[in-house]
Amino acid sequence: MSSMTTRDHIVDAADLLFYQHGFEHTSFSDIADVVNISRGNFYYHFKSKDEILDAVINKRLADRRMMMEQWEIQGKTPQDRIQSFINILVVNGDKIKRYGCPIGTLTSELAKLNHNAQAEANGLFMLFRAWLCRQFTLLGRTADADELAMHLLARSQGVATLANAFQDDKFIAQEVKMMCNWLKSVTPS
Amino acid sequence: MSSMTTRDHIVDAADLLFYQHGFEHTSFSDIADVVNISRGNFYYHFKSKDEILDAVINKRLADRRMMMEQWEIQGKTPQDRIQSFINILVVNGDKIKRYGCPIGTLTSELAKLNHNAQAEANGLFMLFRAWLCRQFTLLGRTADADELAMHLLARSQGVATLANAFQDDKFIAQEVKMMCNWLKSVTPS
DNA sequence: GACAAAGTAGGACAGTCGTCCTACATCATG
DNA sequence: CATGATGTAGGACGACTGTCCTACTTTGTC
Numbered sequence: 001m002s003s004m005t006t007r008d009h010i011v012d013a014a015d016l017l018f019y020q021h022g023f024e025h026t027s028f029s030d031i032a033d034v035v036n037i038s039r040g041n042f043y044y045h046f047k048s049k050d051e052i053l054d055a056v057i058n059k060r061l062a063d064r065r066m067m068m069e070q071w072e073i074q075g076k077t078p079q080d081r082i083q084s085f086i087n088i089l090v091v092n093g094d095k096i097k098r099y100g101c102p103i104g105t106l107t108s109e110l111a112k113l114n115h116n117a118q119a120e121a122n123g124l125f126m127l128f129r130a131w132l133c134r135q136f137t138l139l140g141r142t143a144d145a146d147e148l149a150m151h152l153l154a155r156s157q158g159v160a161t162l163a164n165a166f167q168d169d170k171f172i173a174q175e176v177k178m179m180c181n182w183l184k185s186v187t188p189s
Numbered sequence: 190m191s192s193m194t195t196r197d198h199i200v201d202a203a204d205l206l207f208y209q210h211g212f213e214h215t216s217f218s219d220i221a222d223v224v225n226i227s228r229g230n231f232y233y234h235f236k237s238k239d240e241i242l243d244a245v246i247n248k249r250l251a252d253r254r255m256m257m258e259q260w261e262i263q264g265k266t267p268q269d270r271i272q273s274f275i276n277i278l279v280v281n282g283d284k285i286k287r288y289g290c291p292i293g294t295l296t297s298e299l300a301k302l303n304h305n306a307q308a309e310a311n312g313l314f315m316l317f318r319a320w321l322c323r324q325f326t327l328l329g330r331t332a333d334a335d336e337l338a339m340h341l342l343a344r345s346q347g348v349a350t351l352a353n354a355f356q357d358d359k360f361i362a363q364e365v366k367m368m369c370n371w372l373k374s375v376t377p378s
Numbered sequence: 379g380a381c382a383a384a385g386t387a388g389g390a391c392a393g394t395c396g397t398c399c400t401a402c403a404t405c406a407t408g
Numbered sequence: 409c410a411t412g413a414t415g416t417a418g419g420a421c422g423a424c425t426g427t428c429c430t431a432c433t434t435t436g437t438c
Contacts, residue, residue: 006385006386020301021301021302021303022213022298022301022302024211024213024214025213025301025302027424027425027426028425028426028427029424029425037386037387038386038387038388038389039387039388039389039426040386040387040388040389040390040427040428040429041385041386041387041388042426042427043426043427043428043429044384044385044386045385047427048426048427049426049427098300099300099301100297100300100301104297104350104354105297105301107350107353107354108289108293108294108297108350108353109211109298111287111288111289111353111354112209112210112211112214112288112289112294113210113211113214114210122354122355125351125354125355147363150351150355150360150363150364151363151364151367153347153351154344154347154348154350154351154364155343155344155347156347157346157347157350157351158342158343158344158345158346158347158348158350159343159347161293161296161297161343161346161347161350162314162339162342162343162346164296164297164300165293165296165300165311165314166311166314166339171339174336174339174340175339175340175343178340195415195416216394216395216396217395217396217397218394218395226416226417227416227417227418227419228396228417228418228419229397229398229399229416229417229418229419229420230415230416230417230418231396231397232396232397232398232399233414233415233416234415236397237396237397238396238397
């Protein structure tokens with residue numbers, strides 16, 4: 001995109017580097033090398049590293065919102081849309097094997113750092129939770145929609161963590177299949 | 190323990206601090222403050238920070254092995270023993286809510302750091318995987334014992350990650366109950 | 379073309395990190 | 409008591425961190 005500002009480039013690079021190497025392990029120098037600007041000049045665009053983190057979280061929130069909108073357009077039924085969520089594990093399989101889930105690993109890291117942005121990062125989970133909850137409600141599971149949402153979220157988090165540790169494609173495929181069957185089993189006929 | 194050496198004290202303190210604040214975010218000064226020794230003196234006991242990490246991983250391996258031996262003594266049936274594994278989520282609920290799973294968060298961090306000790310840390314997962322696999326085999330599920338082991342491991346990892354993010358006791362209880370029901374459902378009658 | 383505004387470069391800064399070194403204390407054994 | 413081994417204290421080191429500052433270049437507007 002030629003219309004992208006330097007600020008956008010910084011946020012994009014930080015987004016990727018925070019995912020690949022973690023927030024703390026990513027330095028200004030690392031980002032500067034990617035964006036090709038001088039290290040000291042970040043402070044024209046951001047007052048602190050934490051402000052970059054805020055921007056990255058907001059970008060991720062926006063990205064995920066857009067993704068969900070796509071799912072709503074493409075998936076006619078709630079099952080289809082929930083299926084789209086499950087399929088992330090396959091679509092992003094390679095990245096997840098290497099770096100884990102972008103959301104889960106970020107919230108874990110910030111929890112250990114006792115970082116101020118914890119609540120904001122958790123908003124990413126809340127976004128998926130609320131969206132899934134809505135889909136399960138539309139599916140007819142009004143009574144336990146949130147439970148089901150949390151259950152599915154937990155399942156996919158667990159698969160991401162183990163896929164990252166074991167680098168196992170077959171495992172991901174197996175678990176995705178089981179989640180599909182589970183989805184069928186909770187869908188009223 | 191009065192019989193504990195300084196080295197043991199260092200490893201214990203590092204074990205706890207690595208869990209609470211992460212490996213990278215824990216400095217020699219942090220450990221020194223807990224153990225009450227001078228910072229520069231670590232190198233009499235360890236040649237590098239990575240060597241402390243090795244020692245911590247080995248300690249965790251030994252601790253978990255001991256835990257499993259206890260489970261084998263206390264649990265008469267394979268179901269009982271697998272149940273003991275599931276119950277970690279309740280027994281260690283408070284710590285998990287604060288800091289996540291000690292194993293999952295460590296392997297995630299080391300993956301992002303691209304650290305040499307990744308393989309060793311993954312040994313912790315392999316330990317549980319093999320143990321669970323054995324229990325499911327004893328349960329009579331010889332054909333898919335490893336699949337079931339990985340599935341249960343993933344489930345507990347997911348619960349730990351979300352419990353850490355959402356600080357939700359009720360969620361843990363719900364998921365543990367579901368895992369119990371799942372365990373019954375895979376147990377041949 | 380003048381000039382303020384927007385953006386950038388590059389280095390200074392104080393602090394912290396892991397590492398290493400040397401001097402000192404403790405202690406068992408002769 | 410003497411002596412070597414074991415362990416400890418405390419600071420020096422170079423590298424790197426996030427932050428901040430000043431000088432410079434580019435850009436848009438009158």
